[in-house]
Amino acid sequence: MTAKGILREPLAHFLLAGGALFLIAAAWSGEDTSGRQIEVDREDLLVFMQGRAQVYDEDTFAGILDAMSAEEKRKLVRDAALQEALYREGEALDLAAADPLVRQRVVQQMRLLLMDEAAADMTVSDEEVRDYYEHNRERYRLDPSITFTHVFFPGADAREKAAQALTALSSGNVPFERAGQYGERFLYQLNYSDVSEPIVESHFGEDFARAAFKLQPGSWQGPIQSEYGWHLVLPMAVDAPRAPAFAEIADRVREDALAEKRQRAADRALDAMLARYEIDVEDGILQ
Amino acid sequence: MAAGTRLDIAGLLHALKILPAPLCALAALAACSVSADKARTADAPVVGEMAEAPSAEDGDRMLLWGDTHVHSSNSVDAFGSGFDSVDVDSAYRFARGLPVIFPRTGQRVQIDRPLDFMVMADHAVGLSASTRLRARDPAIMKLPIAKRLLEIFENQGGQALTLAQMFGAGLTKEEWRQYREQIYSDDFLATSWAGQVAAAERHNRPGTFTALIGWEWTSAPNARNLHRVVFTNVGGETADEFIPFANYMSEKPEDLWAYFERTKAMTGADFVALPHNPNMSGGRMFELTDMDGNPFDAAYATARQKWEPAVEITQVKGTSETHPVLSPNDEFAGFELFNELLSGEVTPVSPGSYVRSGLLRGLAEERRIGVNPFKYGIIGSSDSHTGLSSQREDNFFGKMGDDFLPRERFGPGKVTIPFPSPEMSAAGLAGVWADRNDRQAIFEAFRRREVYGTSGPRMKVRLFAGHGFSASDVRAKDYAAIGYRKGVPMGGTLMREAGGSPPQLAIRAVKDPDAANLDRVQVVKGWLGADGKMHEKVFNVAWAGDRALRPDGSLPPVGNSVDIDRARYTNTIGAPELVALWADPQFDPAQAAFYYVRVLQIPTPRQHVFDALALQIDPRTIDLPATIQERAWTSPVWYRP
Numbered sequence: 001m002t003a004k005g006i007l008r009e010p011l012a013h014f015l016l017a018g019g020a021l022f023l024i025a026a027a028w029s030g031e032d033t034s035g036r037q038i039e040v041d042r043e044d045l046l047v048f049m050q051g052r053a054q055v056y057d058e059d060t061f062a063g064i065l066d067a068m069s070a071e072e073k074r075k076l077v078r079d080a081a082l083q084e085a086l087y088r089e090g091e092a093l094d095l096a097a098a099d100p101l102v103r104q105r106v107v108q109q110m111r112l113l114l115m116d117e118a119a120a121d122m123t124v125s126d127e128e129v130r131d132y133y134e135h136n137r138e139r140y141r142l143d144p145s146i147t148f149t150h151v152f153f154p155g156a157d158a159r160e161k162a163a164q165a166l167t168a169l170s171s172g173n174v175p176f177e178r179a180g181q182y183g184e185r186f187l188y189q190l191n192y193s194d195v196s197e198p199i200v201e202s203h204f205g206e207d208f209a210r211a212a213f214k215l216q217p218g219s220w221q222g223p224i225q226s227e228y229g230w231h232l233v234l235p236m237a238v239d240a241p242r243a244p245a246f247a248e249i250a251d252r253v254r255e256d257a258l259a260e261k262r263q264r265a266a267d268r269a270l271d272a273m274l275a276r277y278e279i280d281v282e283d284g285i286l287q
Numbered sequence: 288m289a290a291g292t293r294l295d296i297a298g299l300l301h302a303l304k305i306l307p308a309p310l311c312a313l314a315a316l317a318a319c320s321v322s323a324d325k326a327r328t329a330d331a332p333v334v335g336e337m338a339e340a341p342s343a344e345d346g347d348r349m350l351l352w353g354d355t356h357v358h359s360s361n362s363v364d365a366f367g368s369g370f371d372s373v374d375v376d377s378a379y380r381f382a383r384g385l386p387v388i389f390p391r392t393g394q395r396v397q398i399d400r401p402l403d404f405m406v407m408a409d410h411a412v413g414l415s416a417s418t419r420l421r422a423r424d425p426a427i428m429k430l431p432i433a434k435r436l437l438e439i440f441e442n443q444g445g446q447a448l449t450l451a452q453m454f455g456a457g458l459t460k461e462e463w464r465q466y467r468e469q470i471y472s473d474d475f476l477a478t479s480w481a482g483q484v485a486a487a488e489r490h491n492r493p494g495t496f497t498a499l500i501g502w503e504w505t506s507a508p509n510a511r512n513l514h515r516v517v518f519t520n521v522g523g524e525t526a527d528e529f530i531p532f533a534n535y536m537s538e539k540p541e542d543l544w545a546y547f548e549r550t551k552a553m554t555g556a557d558f559v560a561l562p563h564n565p566n567m568s569g570g571r572m573f574e575l576t577d578m579d580g581n582p583f584d585a586a587y588a589t590a591r592q593k594w595e596p597a598v599e600i601t602q603v604k605g606t607s608e609t610h611p612v613l614s615p616n617d618e619f620a621g622f623e624l625f626n627e628l629l630s631g632e633v634t635p636v637s638p639g640s641y642v643r644s645g646l647l648r649g650l651a652e653e654r655r656i657g658v659n660p661f662k663y664g665i666i667g668s669s670d671s672h673t674g675l676s677s678q679r680e681d682n683f684f685g686k687m688g689d690d691f692l693p694r695e696r697f698g699p700g701k702v703t704i705p706f707p708s709p710e711m712s713a714a715g716l717a718g719v720w721a722d723r724n725d726r727q728a729i730f731e732a733f734r735r736r737e738v739y740g741t742s743g744p745r746m747k748v749r750l751f752a753g754h755g756f757s758a759s760d761v762r763a764k765d766y767a768a769i770g771y772r773k774g775v776p777m778g779g780t781l782m783r784e785a786g787g788s789p790p791q792l793a794i795r796a797v798k799d800p801d802a803a804n805l806d807r808v809q810v811v812k813g814w815l816g817a818d819g820k821m822h823e824k825v826f827n828v829a830w831a832g833d834r835a836l837r838p839d840g841s842l843p844p845v846g847n848s849v850d851i852d853r854a855r856y857t858n859t860i861g862a863p864e865l866v867a868l869w870a871d872p873q874f875d876p877a878q879a880a881f882y883y884v885r886v887l888q889i890p891t892p893r894q895h896v897f898d899a900l901a902l903q904i905d906p907r908t909i910d911l912p913a914t915i916q917e918r919a920w921t922s923p924v925w926y927r928p
Binding site: 051054055056057101104105108139142143145147149175176177178180181185187188189190191192193194195196198199202203236252255256259 | 509510557582584585586589590592593611612624626627630632633635636653655656657658722731734735753754755771772773774775778779780781782784785925927
């Protein structure tokens, strides 16, 4: 199996540490490359300790280091040196090129580095933001959404009970947060905020969803039938689909415009880098 | 590379970016086609079979315990040597409380208390390939690749077969291609799936034990874990009309949701997807772009919220609540962390990898695009690959079966495997407040997020949020009835009350009768400030003993009754029950927020201490924490200004 083969294979990714580690272990021949020197300073030790603990907090580890006994420090230096030595030995064997995961990581880092260099200090002008908005209006359309609370009545005479409760609720003497006690517990939520039609539909059924989105906000209405029984509904807001005004979403558009500009710059940088290479393709591949 | 034609790249640059939708989308469509002839319309959704309603006088909901994430030997990676995992029937029998045999050692094992429900979450990719091959199932033996696989199994053993199937190890390029062509096919999957469905039907006992029909969708681009466990509300008859969606059809969650839509329209089956191990996603589980790198829009957020009501906050491969780097002021943030990729590579701590930061990002995204993409409830489950749902520190059967025995975990006989059991705590479980114990009722509880997670112990935790609770309500006999009347349970949303007064949280937590006392109850609040910035704070709201809060709101530790040399603790500290009626002291009615409850046990011995003592190794010489403060996390309640 080739390295590329593994990379393309999602299955390879689901257990795996195993695979990668065994490969490294197998390739590691323990060759002694003598005459090398490993320098370990305080900074190296702090970096090593943080990496090992997976916690990145230099001050804490500086404190731990200072509190260590001479023996503990000796052991720490040994561990850090061992790690460095293993790393160098592995590099000498070019394990990174052989191990698909390490290779992937290097590629990823290089890509990020290039993209970052190309696009770091970039800004967008007001004109560019406006222009981006004009060309991408569709992206900012808002789906219809509804915010409501409801009272649920299941069972045989649910519709009649609901109609009776409507009178009490409509009197205006019941704050909405107390309305729940007029009905029974519904199997999903009591309150729904800014939900779109698919979610209402998945909780109440299609007919209810269609009816709910036609309601006028502000007063108790119903009863409306769902797949489970009858409901009194108090819509607080029913928002039709709409394109928001530019001012309403200006910040978001600016972010998106900047992201796109950065992406374009990064693409150019990747292209420029690749253009420095000649790519030889096996005959017949491109036919 | 053989030198031949020189490629002119000028015309190719970035052409790749504008390729149309990936081919896998086509495969995804095919996934539904198995029984298109039996297609139904969405007007007739199927309701799962129901148990008889309980006779509880107050009509209260019942607490069910379950594991939504168990792998049997039908999962390619759990098959291992062929003896490292029990078969699918034994996995169900174990969960139902029956004694079973662990195949490699021949030992009898039994769960301490049966579960109420389980999802047999075997990977859809390569489903039952190893077990069908071992059984010389005629359908698989007809495939050309079967001969080669059987040869590997017979000559080199189960482990070699497992590696061949997972990585193509030992297969030629051509054999590996054939493997995928023949095993990753609708036909193959349909037969394997029928076996899973039939097993669930054999063990489903509405009212007593619910076998939810499901699978695991194993998407992990670049070893970043985006896995989802999926289950359906329907029974076997309907489940036989579709086949599961596997990661080889697509690795995009968006395509998984589209599959749910199509399959629901065609068969009436409804679905729930539960992401797990965000801690192993390298920041991608709660990243703020879709799989194509685009920022979310309302349609994406709606689909994600609709199909993914809860996330696994804990399991054997670590806890994903938060990390000390992200929550420096949360003294309990460093709990059973496992911040690495599936490849074992350690990654920087990212807010995209943790549930609390994900919930915060959800609030910010809701403000930006109008819909919260991360409106997740919370559960725990095991992800056991032994087939044994195992959550007890004092009797942990491990993550993989390769190191089932203590001597395989420590000392000279220690085996080297990707996820060694000593590194894990025995976790986790899902608590579900359901109307009945059946497929439909459990499904509904997940959809309304009235669920919570624990690291293993079965502490009973209840949360209602609302306005107008009185102090006596949390101690009242009909506390739950009051809770449903005056507020919303965990998973719900609160609206701004006319006076803009702070929401109250009515909380009751009772210890697991067979486990340790409780240390404290905390409320974790996350909110968006007026400046749009994300904030979090942990409040101690109820605690055992006569401790007093310090000026900064923290609480002195509960103490430690653990005797490490005997792996014992005593309930001489802590409390069996803690209740609180809490109102947010820093409430601003203009700010969107969420609140979830965290309940901590007193310290108890961690699972590896038992193994070490049994092997006569001093637990103090092992570089792992000897005690653990087990805990429960409720689904949040959201406040909408």
